[in-house]
Amino acid sequence: MxxxxxxxxxxxxxxxxxxxxxxxxxxxxxxxxxxxxxxxxxxxxxxxxxxxxxxxxxxxxxxxxxxxxxxxxxxxxxxxxxxxxxxxxxxxxxxxxxxxxxxxxxxxxxxxxxxxxxxxxxxxxxxxxxxxxxxxxxxxxxxxxxxxxxxxxxxxxxxxxxxxxxxxxxxxxxxxxxxxxxxxxxxxxxxxxxxxxxxxxxxxxxxxxxxxxxxxxxxxxxxxxPVVKEELTTSICEKLVSQTTSELNALGYHTPLNAREINLFYLDDNLRERIVKEGETFKVLNTELSFSEEEILALAESRPELFxxxxxxxxxxxxxxxxxxxxxxxxxxxxxxxxxxxxxxxxxxxxxxxxxxxxxxxINGHQSKKARKLKISYKDLFLDEVALRKTFIERNSERVLDLNAEKEEFDKVFDAILSKAVAVDQTMLGAVKAEQTRLLNSLKQLEKRIVRAEERNHESEIEQLLGLKNKLFPNGIAQERYDNLLSFYINDPEFIQKLYNAFNPLDFSYNVILEE
Missing domain, CATH: 3.40.50 (Rossmann fold)
Known part of the structure; x- marks a missing residue:
C-alpha cells in the first residue's frame, strides 16, 4: 500500500x-x-x-x-x-x-x-x-x-x-x-x-x-x-448567529446555517417538531400542544428530555x-x-x-494497475471528464495537436496586413481586426476537431479511463461520499486497519491510498 x-x-x-x-x-x-x-x-x-x-x-x-x-x-x-x-x-x-x-x-x-x-x-x-x-x-x-x-x-x-x-x-x-x-x-x-x-x-x-x-x-x-430556558425566553442564539453570519458574509463567505427564533424541538415518542412562539404562546408545530411561558419553563424543569x-x-x-x-x-x-x-x-x-x-x-490493486497502464496519475483522477480527456490525449499522443505555432504565424501575417491597410485608410482597422478574429476562431474550431480525431484514435483507452474515473467517482460523486464500508470490508477485513495506518489527523490533505 x-x-x-x-x-x-x-x-x-x-x-x-x-x-x-x-x-x-x-x-x-x-x-x-x-x-x-x-x-x-x-x-x-x-x-x-x-x-x-x-x-x-x-x-x-x-x-x-x-x-x-x-x-x-x-x-x-x-x-x-x-x-x-x-x-x-x-x-x-x-x-x-x-x-x-x-x-x-x-x-x-x-x-x-x-x-x-x-x-x-x-x-x-x-x-x-x-x-x-x-x-x-x-x-x-x-x-x-x-x-x-x-x-x-x-x-x-x-x-x-x-x-x-x-x-x-x-x-x-x-x-x-x-x-x-x-x-x-x-x-x-x-x-x-x-x-x-x-x-x-x-x-x-x-x-x-x-x-x-x-x-x-x-x-x-x-x-x-439553563441554555434551554434562556433560548425559550430570549431567542439569544438567533441574534448571535445572525451577527456572526453577517460578518462572515461580509468577508465573502457562504455560510450554511440560519438560526431560528427558537432553536429547539419538542421530542417525544414518534415526534420531533419545532417549538415556535406565537404572541405569548409556545406551540409545537403540527400538533395541538401549546404552553404559556410559565408552563413550558416548568415542563423543561421537570422533563428536560422533551427538549x-x-x-x-x-x-x-x-x-x-x-x-x-x-x-x-x-x-x-x-x-x-x-x-x-x-x-x-x-x-x-x-x-x-x-x-x-x-x-x-x-484505489485497489486492479485500479492502480489500470491507472499505470493508462499513464494517468492519481492527481489527474480529480479532474472533470473534459479535462481528464484532454490531459490523457496530451500525454499519450505522439503528434502535436495544438495550432499554437500556426496561430503565432497567423498573427504576424495579420500584423503586416493591418500595417498596410491602415497606411491606406485608418478606418480599415476595425474590418481587419474583425476578419482576424473570425479566422482565429476558425483555427480554434479546427484545433478542436484535430483533438477529437485523435481521441477517436484512443477511443478504447479513453473508455477505460472514464470507466476507472466513474468507479472512483461514481455518478460524479467522490468515492467517500458514495461507497459504503462493506464495498471494501467484505473482501478485506483489514480495511479499517489500513485506513488507521494511513491517516494522519493533523495533515489536512486529501489522502490517496493505492493498493499495489
Missing amino acids: TLHTVDLRTTGQFPALLLDYLDQKPSLEAFYSSFPALENFQEVIAKKSSFDAAKRKTLVDVLETQYKGLPHYPDFSLLLDEKTFTVTTGHQLNIFTGPLYIIYKIITAIKLARALKEAYPEYNFVPVYWMATEDHDFEEIASFHLFGQTHKWTGEHKGAVGRLNPKELEVILKQLPDKPLLFAKAYLENNTLADAVRCYMHELFGQYGLISIDADHADLKRSFL SPNVILRPLYEEIILPNLAYIGGPSEVPYWMQLKGVFDHFNVPFPALMPRNFALY
Missing part, C-alpha cells in the same frame, strides 16, 4: 471558508479559538480543565447504562479523572454505516486521541462518536450503496431515528450478497437503532478505544437546562456534557461551527479546536 497526499484546493471539492481557515487567514481569527496544531492543545486543555466533576459522574453513569450487555466495553471510570478529555466526531445513524466518510470521521478522532496521548502523556484522551440519535430526517439515513446497487429502508417513520426499530432492516440483510454477521447481530438483537449502531461501532472500533454516546437522555439534558437542540444548539450541548477538546467534522461542518463562536462565548463554554476529518480516495 502506498499513500499519496493531494492539496485540498486542487480537488475542487471544498468551500473557501474551510480552505482559508486551514490557511489560518488573519481575517478569520475571531471565528474560532485555537487552531488544531499539536502544540496548541496545551492551551485547549487549560481552557477545559475546569470541567465540572458532577458532569463527569453523570456522563459515566449514562455510558455504563448504555453499554450494559456489550462485551469488553471500556473502563468509563477513566472519564472521572480530571486529566481525561475527549475528542469528538458525530453523525447521523446512517444504515450499515452509510458513506465511507463516516468511517473516516471516526478513524480521524481515534488517531487524534493517540497523537495527543503521545504529545501530552500526562493526560488521557478518549475518542467519542456522538450518535445523532435525536435527528428526525429519516430519508437522510435510510439508504446506502453497495456494489452498484442502492438499498433503501422503506416505510413511514416519524420522530427521532435513534428510537426506531432496527429489526425492520432484516429485509435488507436478506438482499445482501454476503450476509454481514456484524450488522445482523446489531440490527436483529437490539430494540432501537441507537443501540444497534452502538453495538456495531463497538465491534468495529471498540478495540481502538472508541466510545459511542447517545445524548437523548434526561440526566444529560439536565446539564443543558431537543437543533443544529444551532447541538454543538453547545455536546460541549456542555463532554470534557471535549476538539470536534472533527466534514467540509460543511467546520464552517457552520465557526458561525457558532458567539453562542459559545455568550454561555461561557470553551470553544473546541475545529478539525476537518481525513479525506481519502481508495
